[in-house]
Amino acid sequence: MKISINTKNYKKVKADLEIILINEIEDTKDEEVLEALDFKAVDEACILLPESKKIYVGFEDDTYDSIAIAIATAVKKLQSTKYKTAKIDLSSGALSENVKALIEGALLGSYTFDRYKSEKKEKKKQELIFVVEDEASINEVLNDSKVIAKAVNKARDMVNSTPQDFYPIVMADLAKELAVDAGIDCKVYGENFLEKNHMNAMLSVGRASVHESQLIHMSYKPKNAKKKIVLVGKGLTYDSGGLSLKPADFMVTMKLDKAGGCAVMATLWAVAKLGLPYEVHGIVGAVENMVGGDAYKPDDVLVAKNGKTIEVRNTDAEGRLVLADCLCYAQDEIEDIDYIFDYATLTGACVVGVGEYTTGIMGNDDILKRNAVLSALKSGEYATTLDFNRYLRKTIKSEVADICNIASTRYGGAITAGIFLDNFICEENKDKWIHFDIAGPAYAQKSWGYNPYGGSGAGVRMTIEFLKGLGK
Template identity: 70%
Template sequence: MKVSLIENDFKNVESELEIFIVDDIENSSDKDILESIGFEEKDESLALLPEIGRIYVGCEDENYESIAIAISTAIRKFKTTKFETAKIELKDMNLKALVEGALLGEYEFTQYKSEKKKSKKQELLICVPKITPEIKKSFEESKIISKAVNKTRDIVNTTPADCYPKIMAQTAKKIAKDNNLECEVFGEKYLAENGMNAMLSVGRASVHESKLIHLSYKPENAKKKVVLVGKGLTYDSGGLSLKPADYMVTMKSDKSGASAVLGIMSAVSKLNLPIEIHGIIGAVENMIGGDAYKPDDVLVARNGKTIEVRNTDAEGRLVLADCLCYAQDEIEDIDYIFDFATLTGACVVGVGEYTIGIMGNNTVLKREVVSNTLEAGEYATTLPFNRFLRKTIKSEIADICNVANTRYGGAITAGLFLDNFINEENKDKWVHFDIAGPAYVEKAWGYNPHGASGAGVRATLQFLKTIE
């Protein structure tokens, strides 16, 4: 669906449908009709009045979330009709919420449907009396961000048979080519030669070779340098600590962190951000076999730290450990390091399906990240480190254990594990995003469909736009 910004009075723009977002039914010219059919000014409530060419959607608040939900509700209904054009008046509404709500709400993943729907040529017209440079910039940025989120959703939703480490590397190369980025891809020989035995071990039993992917965006006179690291488990069986059958379903989503990094990198040059940005991805498949790594193994990470393996299903942190070390070894003078991972079910238990868990050592930076995440329309909250949970990942036979000796606080202990692979000078520059909850949900929510949501993309792009 096309979304266009129209400089004209709403009444003078020709369209087959009019969309009205209603927070007070008393002000509607169709009040009597709406009351007669039981319409309420609540999120996701909708009334289609085809005989007069109008869609009414409820809205409980004037914030980003309610407006985005309202327009996505209207767009989904619009797509079921044979109408080709619909218009809405911007008024005092959040333009960003309108554009992103429409483009994210209309997303469908139909790659594996045998019967393809014919795509309709439909267009949403956003009417504004005067298009100022600020309005134009906001509109274009929102379209770029929405495209990045939907690209991320596509990658996450793709099955493990069609998206394994080699394919993820090819996807990264295409993104680099399309956006004038640099891209390097390293195989298992590089991992072995550079002591990245934690990541190397996780993918050892797979028929697909593990790939370390490094994307770079280097504008002239960059103000800051940012590193984004993504967990790219293209499939996670749990390894020898095999997952129950029901828990293996949806494990194509274990590449959501890497997919978010790819989505972000696809947008940074289009947004013309004055920041040097590096995207590091550990693309690995965790399988079983005669060569699988085992509980009781001790692995040596790139920074020389030894890791006792007590559960091969705690594999993402092993991949991230080596990727974080690689980033700090290969990139100088880093200002921020963010890592993204569907790391723990404990985070979902703790904060629910829809919220990102934010962890790190810098309280101010964590607050800034949460603030920008909420501003972007995503949900996030901080989870605190403490000295007592840090003790639970100590090993008797190695430097550190890949799982804690307690069943409680699992999201935090996973974050504390990663902290062991952040250099001292970078401790306050690092933030860990546990996106296990919102990255993939098996029911539609708000303007997010069944499946991948693109968690972390809008949050990070919003943060990057605020860097001075």
């Protein structure tokens, strides 16, 4: 979907269709027709009037989400037709204040993934024309939002790729490609490096796979960087559960378990393209958790990079083991960190607790957590905090090692996973760290809003919004 800007008088701009966003049908030119068709001006309501060449789409409020859903709905309607161009009037009114939502909603809503279809639909060359009074006033928003939406769609592509052709070395090679495109550094380390650097937790998870585990380190270092941020992502290219094998129906969609790592890679690409004035590092543990004669086992005791010992009670609680070593690596290799964020499809418990659409945010600093939630909401993502407490902290204690990789209780599983990761955060970084559990929103088995079936790119927009907000 091409987006262009036009500053002519709206009536003089030529287009096949008009897109009109409304929150009430009164006083519209086609009020009688809309009433006769029982059209309601609510979210995701859309109707095409071929005679007048108009698409009417409803929205319920002026929030990012409602506006983005509306334009995405209209774009999907446009894609279902043979019309090539559509225009929308942004010269005045509420919509002129929601350009970011309109651009990102249109680009995210027009996304399709058909790589594995034997018969692919012909890509239509369609254009959405935003008619504005002053082009200069929205150029920056347009350019930034195009980059952000492209980054989200890159993450979606990665998440949607199947495990047969997206395994650790492929993920590492793609990270290198993204780095070259963005003009940033990328280093990749294999299992010899993991062994030499005592990253035994991550190493053990990938031991039974025929695909070698990869540690990916992407670095964006602009001159005179104002802050230093580290993003760490869980990159389980496939998770069978290991010897604690998942039930068959739970194993389907486990290609999604790399979503945290994909979000980190896409975000690093976007940060460089946007030229943000911060040094940003992306650390991804790309691993495949499989079953085999050399698989790590329940009852094993693993020694992480920081020397902590971990009793394995469930090999399906593997993402936290990978993240543990990646977090240690990041803090050992990078000095003077201002923020360290990790992203993972970590627990089904988070989905049970806060639903399919919401990220669970955990950490030790209340203000930092609230700022992260605010950034998520401003960017169009849903998030909420899940607080640590001393009682759940006791549930991951081990009788034979320092900690267990799962808790002794079935309740509060998202929080106990976050508490586990807290054991691998150095004291000086405790209040700089946030854990994002994106298990719910990272992958959907039905379309919602401007997100299609499959990967959503969760984490990308809220992280960029947080980083851009640091300068305000």
